[in-house]
Amino acid sequence: MRARLPRAAGWTALAALGLLPALLPHPFVLTLATQAAIWALLAASWDLLSGYTGQISFGHAGFFAVGAYAAAAATKHAGLSPWLGLPFGAAVAGGLGILAGFPALRLRGHYLALVTLGLAEIIRLVAQNWLELTGGPFGIHDFASYPGLPAGPLALRRARYVVTLGVAAAAVVAMAVVCTRTAAGRAFRAIREDDVLAASLGVNTTAYKLLAFGLSAAFGGLAGTLYAYDVQLVSPSVASAATTSLVIGMAVFGGLGTIWGPALGALLLFAVGEALRFAGVVYNLIAVGLVIMVFVIFLPRGLAGLARGR
Amino acid sequence: MLVVEGVRAGYGRLEILQGVSLTVEPGALVGLIGPNGAGKSTLLKTVFGYLRPGAGQILFEGRPVTGLRPDQARRRGLGYVAQDGGLFAEMTVHDNLVLGGYVLPSRRAVRAAIEAALERFPVLRDRRRQVAGSLSGGEQRILALARALVTRPRLLLVDEPSAALAPGMIDRVYDALVALHRTGLALLIVEQNVEAILGVAGRVFVLDLGRNAFDGTPAELRGSDRVRRLYLGEAVA
Amino acid sequence: MLESLLEFAIQGVVLGGLYALFAVGLSLIFGVLDVINIAHGEFFALGGYLAFAGIVLLRWPAGAGVVAAAIGTGLLGLAVHPLLLGPLRRRLGRRPAGPLYLVLTLGLSTFLQSTLLLAAGGEYLRVPPHVRGVLDLGVTAVAYQRLLVLGAAVLALAALFAFLAHHRQGLAIRAVAQNPDAAQAMGIPLGRVHTLTVALGVGLAGLGGALMAPLFNVYPAVGFPLTIKAFAIVIVGGMGNLAGALLASFVVSLAEAFSVMAIPSEWQNLIAFVVMIAVLLLRPQGLLGRAVVR
Numbered sequence: 001m002r003a004r005l006p007r008a009a010g011w012t013a014l015a016a017l018g019l020l021p022a023l024l025p026h027p028f029v030l031t032l033a034t035q036a037a038i039w040a041l042l043a044a045s046w047d048l049l050s051g052y053t054g055q056i057s058f059g060h061a062g063f064f065a066v067g068a069y070a071a072a073a074a075t076k077h078a079g080l081s082p083w084l085g086l087p088f089g090a091a092v093a094g095g096l097g098i099l100a101g102f103p104a105l106r107l108r109g110h111y112l113a114l115v116t117l118g119l120a121e122i123i124r125l126v127a128q129n130w131l132e133l134t135g136g137p138f139g140i141h142d143f144a145s146y147p148g149l150p151a152g153p154l155a156l157r158r159a160r161y162v163v164t165l166g167v168a169a170a171a172v173v174a175m176a177v178v179c180t181r182t183a184a185g186r187a188f189r190a191i192r193e194d195d196v197l198a199a200s201l202g203v204n205t206t207a208y209k210l211l212a213f214g215l216s217a218a219f220g221g222l223a224g225t226l227y228a229y230d231v232q233l234v235s236p237s238v239a240s241a242a243t244t245s246l247v248i249g250m251a252v253f254g255g256l257g258t259i260w261g262p263a264l265g266a267l268l269l270f271a272v273g274e275a276l277r278f279a280g281v282v283y284n285l286i287a288v289g290l291v292i293m294v295f296v297i298f299l300p301r302g303l304a305g306l307a308r309g310r
Numbered sequence: 311m312l313v314v315e316g317v318r319a320g321y322g323r324l325e326i327l328q329g330v331s332l333t334v335e336p337g338a339l340v341g342l343i344g345p346n347g348a349g350k351s352t353l354l355k356t357v358f359g360y361l362r363p364g365a366g367q368i369l370f371e372g373r374p375v376t377g378l379r380p381d382q383a384r385r386r387g388l389g390y391v392a393q394d395g396g397l398f399a400e401m402t403v404h405d406n407l408v409l410g411g412y413v414l415p416s417r418r419a420v421r422a423a424i425e426a427a428l429e430r431f432p433v434l435r436d437r438r439r440q441v442a443g444s445l446s447g448g449e450q451r452i453l454a455l456a457r458a459l460v461t462r463p464r465l466l467l468v469d470e471p472s473a474a475l476a477p478g479m480i481d482r483v484y485d486a487l488v489a490l491h492r493t494g495l496a497l498l499i500v501e502q503n504v505e506a507i508l509g510v511a512g513r514v515f516v517l518d519l520g521r522n523a524f525d526g527t528p529a530e531l532r533g534s535d536r537v538r539r540l541y542l543g544e545a546v547a
Numbered sequence: 548m549l550e551s552l553l554e555f556a557i558q559g560v561v562l563g564g565l566y567a568l569f570a571v572g573l574s575l576i577f578g579v580l581d582v583i584n585i586a587h588g589e590f591f592a593l594g595g596y597l598a599f600a601g602i603v604l605l606r607w608p609a610g611a612g613v614v615a616a617a618i619g620t621g622l623l624g625l626a627v628h629p630l631l632l633g634p635l636r637r638r639l640g641r642r643p644a645g646p647l648y649l650v651l652t653l654g655l656s657t658f659l660q661s662t663l664l665l666a667a668g669g670e671y672l673r674v675p676p677h678v679r680g681v682l683d684l685g686v687t688a689v690a691y692q693r694l695l696v697l698g699a700a701v702l703a704l705a706a707l708f709a710f711l712a713h714h715r716q717g718l719a720i721r722a723v724a725q726n727p728d729a730a731q732a733m734g735i736p737l738g739r740v741h742t743l744t745v746a747l748g749v750g751l752a753g754l755g756g757a758l759m760a761p762l763f764n765v766y767p768a769v770g771f772p773l774t775i776k777a778f779a780i781v782i783v784g785g786m787g788n789l790a791g792a793l794l795a796s797f798v799v800s801l802a803e804a805f806s807v808m809a810i811p812s813e814w815q816n817l818i819a820f821v822v823m824i825a826v827l828l829l830r831p832q833g834l835l836g837r838a839v840v841r
Contacts, residue, residue: 056646058653103828110583110786113649114778115827118820121775129813241771245657252650286665289658296651297635322641360728380731389732396729398722409722412715413734461734 010260010304014040014172014267027154030161034230036270037161041168042223043250043262048175049216050248051256052185054192055104055209058113059120060220060247065127065239067093067221068228069134075229076143083146086167086225093221094214101213105206117241124239139235146229164226171219176259178215188212192257249292255304265303311336311496312357312465317366319356326352328520329366334465334498339491341511341528342500348517350500351393354467357498358390359383370465385413389463393470395454399443403434403453406442410460420460427456430489448479455486465496472503480506508532550686551808559797559804561693564700566796568755569773570780571704571789572748578787579724579744582632585652587777588770589659590749594620594756595765596663599672609677613699613757620753624746631655632745633738656771663767674760696758703754704793707747711789720744724787776816779823785833795834798822 020033046060071089074080080088100119104112127134134140149159179185187208190198199205228234247266254265269291273284295302312334320326326349334340342350355361357368359380368376375383380390390396398406407427411420428435431452437445442453451471458466471487472480480503488510491497501507508514508528516524516537524537531537569591576584597619601612635644635651678691711717722730723740731737756770763769780799784791799822803815826833 050646054645056649058649103824106831107827109645110577110649111782111827111831113646114583114782115824117775118779118823122817122820125814125817129811241775242657245653248650248653249657256646285657285661289654289656289661292654293631293651293658296647296654297631297638300638300647358732360731379736380728381734381736384732384734392729392732396726396732398725398729400725401718401721405718408715409718409730409733409735412719457733 007258007260010258010264014169014260014264025154025158027157030157032270032274034161034164035227036267037165037168038223038226038230039247039250039270040263040266041171041226042220043247043254043266044172044175044259045216045219045223046247047251047256047259047262048179048188048219049212051251051262052179052192052259053188053209053212054195055212056109056113057104057116057216058241058244058248059100059116059118059123060216061239061241061243062116062120062123063093063097063217063220064224064227064243065120065123065234065236066096066217067224068234068238069127069140069224070221071225072140072143072228072234073133076140081147082144082229085229086222089225089228090218090222093224094218097217097220098210098214100217101210104213105209117244120239120241120244124236127236127239134236137236139233141233143228143232145232160230164230167222167226171222172259172263175215175219179259184208184211246288249288251302252295252300253291253302255302256300258304261302261304268303311338311371312498313369314353314357315367315369317353317356317363317368319352319361319363319366321352321361325364326520327356327363330517330520330522331366332498332515332522332525334496335513337491337494337496338512339487339497339510340499341507341514342498342517343502343504343507343514344517344523346502347519349520350517351469353517354390354469354498354500357383358388358467384461384463387464389458389461389466391454391458391466391468391471393473395450397442397450397454397457399441401442402439403442403445404438406453406457407434407460410457413461423460423462427459430459431456431486446479448475448482451475451479451483452486455483455490459490459495463495465498466490468497468499470500470502472501472506484510553684554687555804555807556801557687557689557693559801561689561697562804563797563800564697565755565759566773566777566780566800567704567793568700568751568758570777570784570792570796571707572751573774573777574781574784574787574789574792575707575720575751576745576748577781578789579720580628580632580741582648583652583778584745584748585649585774586627586656586659587749587752588772588774589656589663589767590620590624590752591756591759591770591773592663592765592767593623593659594753595674595760595763595769596667596672596756597753598757598760599674599765602674602677603672613677613754616757617703617750617754620756621746621750624749624753625742627655627749628738628742628745632741656774660767660771667767669766672765674765676761677758692761696762699754699758703751707751708789716740716743720747772816776819779819782823783819783826783833785835788833788835791833791835798834 042064050056067089070092071085074088075082075085107115128137146163149156179188187203190203191205191208195205250266250269251262253269255261269288273288276284276287299305314330314332316329316331317327318325318329330353344350352361356363359378362377367374370386370388375386398409407424408420411423414420414423433449434453434456442450445453471483475483484506487497499507511528514526514528514531524531573584573587576582594616597616598612601607601615602609631651635647676692678695680691681688682691682694711721719735719740722733722735723737727737780795781792783799784795799819802822803818806815806818
């Protein structure tokens, strides 16, 4: 069911939140806002595969990590410019996504979720143990970030925020356009509804499932590269299941299968979480867990569903 | 004993029963027939609680049972035998019978009830330790009936007992049903095989497209030209 | 050479006992409720914490502490279905659940882990060995603590299998796993069976946590790596198949133990996933097939 008003409202809310730090250019706010933008992109990229196309993946942290590590390693060891590192990391993650999509073609539901969880865990273990490639438990650090940005701590911080926000926003919009205005998007929806039926109606479900995996992984990897160049440290913990867990929580909160919903959910949940963090690091994860459970039971369509009147 | 009044029910937005009524007198053997899709099985499932009716009410022994869960309906004295027998295919015949006695108060009562069931259906005695799924179709149907007997419901709902059975097996299954009936058990039997049910039922209800189309004795059913044309024609399959 | 082999074999078997406690409980819950409990590891951790509370804080004897921890975890597990799984099932009705149960247990996992962190702090708590001393086998020696883990695991699982095979409620659980509609027709209340099953499954995990507390130490996230590995084991054995989970636990643990001969030990943890992927590609129904809880 198309609902133009809630969708427009959702995009407006996203835009407003994106511009908020322009009004409050405090470095701390900017740092948080940068991270929030990265989470929003990550959540939206997960939604493209799992919510929109219905291929439940519990291993998204893996693509995030691959993008981050690929970009960091390329910049550190091969001197690749971070501007090129962004698409490079995304491409590596996207390629891995397509590879992961092949075995996933045969799996459904529980199996798919568990296998993707296992794949992410493999990535994390590789990151933790392959010293030469990934720096082991200490990860990769000491690599350059975007060249050509203004110097001076606040100006640099703001510039980085603008870059991250710009790339993330463009990516989310791109995903939304693909999903809502292209044949691929129609195929994704058909696959989610009933992929056997879709195949019998002539939709090339194999190709489109692989495409969904590839796009989702690429944009997740892009989030990873943005993370790498912002924090300038990549360690195995980025591939942890906690990352996937947070992303899924944000997506459920915002509304599965809408692209903008998870992005908005990520921004809001992140903001709430960080605000709670002042009371103690521990509380915000408790809140996230509660939010996930309450929403799944009572509001499975998330905020997007609320906007549509459930 | 069983009074169904104006029941509407279905699956999600698909309404199958559009205001159906039916009665079963104590100790009676009642048949429920009609074309495919008429809602016969749906009605049984609604009476037993697998489906909630959207409207109407169902009374059993004077008390409302509308909206009860199936396990609650069981404890009220209703029994149900699914179309495929509803057996636990990976458990032995013995364990299936033990489960039949789930609501009985003691192990001794269960043992006694199983003994009684095996008395009545001796073909199962040899197969006691066999896995239920390895029995033949007819034996499985007999096991389902034997299991239903273990807890002595007062009204047994049976969904298409003759489905997918060879004619010889159908006779044996109906012999078993009649034997059960003679112990005082009331039966409401849904059937595609009209001849089989008309031979034993005291009363027959006909459903068509979710509504009542006829009710009366088998003789009255055969006597009505209109009904014969519409429904008995189907039976000669 | 023989000593090493024997040592690896013992290590593998002991670890297999632990994996089995974990994986069988997980498979049981899946087989009966069709739900994958992502929070299973948190009940393992909880078992460890309860054991710590009993043995270190209350100074109970080790045996009492372990038993109390297992029972305590099981009792808390009784709340999971009525509070979370049941309401979701009721709201879904006949609609397909999609990822919702997975997300629900994921939320529970996050919630439990952070609550443990809040309540008990993040440091590694130490629990002294339940039994001290070492069994001398000539060629090698095994700590009694490890033998205890194996022995207790075997006993608990044997008790579970006996319960499922002979006890009225055990049969009811199997009935619900095989044919919920027919089970209801027997008068078996689904909700109560689901509640009991979850409690049993997480109780086993809690027992594992209490037994392993001296070896693993106790901290909030101690269970999660096991959870993920247990998913791989359950898939290898055949989802919902308890005997399969049991078998796969030992297959994986022995593979891990012997792998040290060929690959560096940090890569041990990968083995379970590699085996899982191989099984999924070659024999997706698992070693013993997706039979129901037998």
